Amino acid sequence: MTSADTRPRRRADAERSIARIVAAARASLSRDPDATVDDIAKAAGVGRMTLYGHFRARPELVEAALVDALRSGEEVLGGVDLGGDARHAMTRLLASSWALVAESAALLTAAQRVLPAGRLRDLHAGAAERVEELIRRGQQQGVYRTDLPITWLVNAVHYVLNGAAEEHRLGRLEAAQVAGVVTATVQSILAVPPPNAQVPAEPADG
Template sequence: MGDMPNAATGPRRRADAERSIARIVSAARRCLSGDPNASTDDIAKAAGVGRMTLYGHFHTRADLVEAVMVDALRDGDEALSAVDLTGNAQDALDRLLDSSWSVMAESTALLTAAQGTLPAERIRQLHAAPAQRVEQLIRRGRDEGSFRTDMPITWLVNAVQYLLHGAAEETRAERMRTEEASRLITATVRSLLAAPPDPDGTVR
């Protein structure tokens, strides 16, 4: 008669599977951050698993890329949640942009991988939390009278995000020095959001 299943077999197998998944996602983050076109073979090799194991956990490349995006954005959200967003909206936004830049280089490479794999709507959903922080600060700045009100807020939020990703791409391509990026982003966003003066010279 065969051996009866051990009561610990189920939990042990789940723990093994979770470790395998974590190893694959970690390897995929490293690979896709360096090369958004990295193949699943490259990722499996970096994770130290076979193709069958990788596809056992992630049936498609899209499944794996989404898991990587979720993992990276969760880490980014944890870092940004620690930023002090109290006080003057402009100063708070400066602090948020400075902290956002610290995680943007990896995020931009992963975004490139995602854009070739995931639907645009899913990418927007995954980036909802970072966008919401920017939107809340812009709304506060408008209420304070320091940010412009003559453009749609969704356009301004998107413009800020495009600037962050664009600057990250410039540094990855070595067209901009990393130490310049934060200063240039802050200056550009300040200029973009500044309330324009009315014809009589007052700021609105």
């Protein structure tokens, strides 16, 4: 018969095993979005049966790795000072954000291949809300544009961060350049347009 003190030890052992597997999945998928279950099990130092005892399929494991990465990112971004002028706060936020995005770019690619788009949006909701709140404050301060939908502006920040991470991965942007490039691009997108600025009309046919 299993004693009462044996069950907590088994639960603790299981939790440590899960933590090792998730950490290995996060590291493996951050290097290679095509990392297999065998690759991850080997990196975690466990057998396939042990891994499948905790995660029934690869998508479930990929999601756990992404959740872990996002949780770590939230701990970092939660410590960023977002007070004062929204433009200065955005610069501080971007400086911390791009490195996190670069680290998880391959992991996000893996997640995009196996998780529904709606689930990915839900997982990123916290980061999107932080950017949205900062843009709204900039609009209230009169330093950020109000002529475009807020959801589009939030997505534009997201696109720039991911694009910069990809450029860095391909060696077209040095690490020392990225924060400045991201900041300049995002701030120019969010800036209040000059008076009477208009989108150029499409040329007439003919």
